[in-house]
Amino acid sequence: MLDWLFAATWSPYIAGAGIGVLVWMTFLLSDRPLGVSTAYAKTAGMIEKAVSPKSAGSMPYYRQVTPVVDWQWTILVGVVIGGFVSSFAAGTLALLVVPPEFSAAFGPGTLFRLAVALAGGMIMGLGARWAGGCTSGHGISGTLQLSVASWVAVICFFAGGIVTAWLLFGFRFP
Amino acid sequence: MPLERIRQDRTVQAVLGLLFGVAFGFLLQRGGVAEYGVIIGQLLLTDFTVAKVMLSAILVGMVGVHAMKAAGLVRLHVREGSVGSTVIGGLVFGVGFAVLGYCPGTAASAFGSGALDAAAGMAGIVIGAGIFARLYPALERSVLGRGKFPAETLPQLFGVSSWPVIAAVAAMIVGVLAALSMLGL
Numbered sequence: 001m002l003d004w005l006f007a008a009t010w011s012p013y014i015a016g017a018g019i020g021v022l023v024w025m026t027f028l029l030s031d032r033p034l035g036v037s038t039a040y041a042k043t044a045g046m047i048e049k050a051v052s053p054k055s056a057g058s059m060p061y062y063r064q065v066t067p068v069v070d071w072q073w074t075i076l077v078g079v080v081i082g083g084f085v086s087s088f089a090a091g092t093l094a095l096l097v098v099p100p101e102f103s104a105a106f107g108p109g110t111l112f113r114l115a116v117a118l119a120g121g122m123i124m125g126l127g128a129r130w131a132g133g134c135t136s137g138h139g140i141s142g143t144l145q146l147s148v149a150s151w152v153a154v155i156c157f158f159a160g161g162i163v164t165a166w167l168l169f170g171f172r173f174p
Numbered sequence: 175m176p177l178e179r180i181r182q183d184r185t186v187q188a189v190l191g192l193l194f195g196v197a198f199g200f201l202l203q204r205g206g207v208a209e210y211g212v213i214i215g216q217l218l219l220t221d222f223t224v225a226k227v228m229l230s231a232i233l234v235g236m237v238g239v240h241a242m243k244a245a246g247l248v249r250l251h252v253r254e255g256s257v258g259s260t261v262i263g264g265l266v267f268g269v270g271f272a273v274l275g276y277c278p279g280t281a282a283s284a285f286g287s288g289a290l291d292a293a294a295g296m297a298g299i300v301i302g303a304g305i306f307a308r309l310y311p312a313l314e315r316s317v318l319g320r321g322k323f324p325a326e327t328l329p330q331l332f333g334v335s336s337w338p339v340i341a342a343v344a345a346m347i348v349g350v351l352a353a354l355s356m357l358g359l
Binding site: 007009010012013014015016017018019020021022023024025026027028029030031032033034036037040041043044045047048059060061062065069070071072073074075076077078079080081082083084085086087090092093094095096097098099100101102113114115116117118119120121122123124125126127128129130131132134135136138139140141142143144145146147148149150151152153154155156157158159160161162163164165166168169 | 230
């Protein structure tokens with residue numbers, strides 16, 4: 001009866017609908033949209049504060065996005081735990097550094113994949129804060145509120161992503 | 175009102191954030207979108223799992239949030255956008271999205287399920303956010319406010335009430351999902 005709880009994957013429609021209900025809960029209980037990219041900015045602020053409290057205190061951005069442990073930060077910790085719990089229950093938990101699709105196109109180099117991921121993350125982190133949200137904050141929570149900025153943002157996320165993926169993979173993708 | 179007390183209690187909120195995060199990470203992983211191949215497949219238009227998850231979430235979330243708003247239970251949190259912020263930032267995000275192969279949420283969920291490249295990506299996102307914080311005063315003076323969008327929400331933009339727009343967006347989502355299914359994607 002509880003087979004679904006341990007199934008390797010769920011229908012994307014069910015998972016998506018679940019995320020939709022989750023957004024109801026964040027609005028109702030926390031008066032917030034669901035979003036995770038703020039947590040990364042808070043983390044950057046915490047590091048900045050630990051290294052140089054004075055310079056962090058003088059940076060205007062960290063007066064808006066305060067580097068403290070709160071809802072917008074704990075959510076990111078939760079997402080990591082959720083990914084662990086889900087894959088553990090499904091029996092799909094497995095350590096991996098180079099995804100097979102990356103390896104097929106660019107080779108199995110571990111350091112190369114980590115460097116590419118770090119660089120990609122840096123570009124994405126810059127873009128997420130520049131646009132004021134990511135695929136969850138704009139792409140789901142913003143669009144469902146019928147925000148003009150969020151619909152424009154999600155179109156730009158995928159436009160930039162599709163063009164770049166094509167340039168990177170060409171027709172080589174397996 | 176107990177709802178207000180829950181919303182204002184910082185400790186309760188920090189715990190709720192954690193719990194919402196666990197549910198979100200679980201759904202991303204189980205929905206199959208915390209995988210590099212699935213995300214790159216979406217960007218190469220060969221795998222539409224990401225679109226199916228996002229469109230289902232938008233459909234369900236949109237109806238529920240607006241129904242609760244009509245009942246006076248919640249308020250919307252919409253910010254204005256601009257060409258200088260939303261379009262430029264969005265395109266930069268997209269480039270990083272394809273290079274990393276995860277987004278900020280799915281990277282965290284993928285890391286939880288054992289993908290160590292996603293952890294490197296998360297470190298990168300922190301660095302990128304830190305770079306933005308450094309550039310913020312200069313960007314705010316120069317580009318972020320350029321080309322402000324004329325309205326915050328689609329109903330405001332079209333000068334209509336929310337429900338006709340909700341109905342149109344819902345019909346569009348159902349149409350796209352049906353078309354994907356009919357095309358066997």
